[in-house]
Amino acid sequence: MVSPYDNPPSRSVNGDEYRPTPACGQEHRxxxxxxxxxxxxxxxxxSMLRELCPNLVDGQLPxxxxxxxxxxxLLQRPDEPALLREAAQNLWLHGPDWDDVAAELVRQAEELEAR
Structure with missing residues (x-):
């Protein structure tokens, strides 16, 4: 499968501070x-997340x-504690609205590691 990062519309929509946007003949929506x-x-x-948002506090993705x-x-890899924690960190950076979800992700990670 093609990475959403490598798809020219995604790079044109979301930008890329590290490389120029490639030319393509598609409409960018x-x-x-x-x-x-x-x-x-x-x-x-x-791969897309790590390239467009190399640091949790910044990045080119909304x-x-x-x-x-x-x-x-996480739907594809529900049993990976490191990913659960990474997702939780992302949620904690964007306001208190998602704190409960982030805490639940950390709880799930801890439960998986305890098994």
Whole structure:
């Protein structure tokens, strides 16, 4: 599967502070990016997150896209404590609205490690 990061519409929609946007003949709309993200595998999604948001506190992806990406990764890999914690850290950075969800992700990570 093609990484959502490598898809030219995603890079044009979300930007990339590290490389120039590649030329392509496609229309650049957010829904094309979300469609690619929805069906990307976990490795491709994590690659995109790490390239476009190399530090948790900044990055080129909107918060809602980051949250969606982590949710999709966790649906594919629900038993990886490190990913659960990474997703929780992302949620804690974006206000108290998601603190309960972040705490639950950490609890799940701890439960998995205790097994």
């Amino acid at each position: 957010e829904h094309y990016f979300v469609e690619e993200l929805t069906f990307a595998d976990a490795d491709a999604t994590l 918060v809602w896209i980051r949250n969606l990406a982590y949710r999709l990764v």
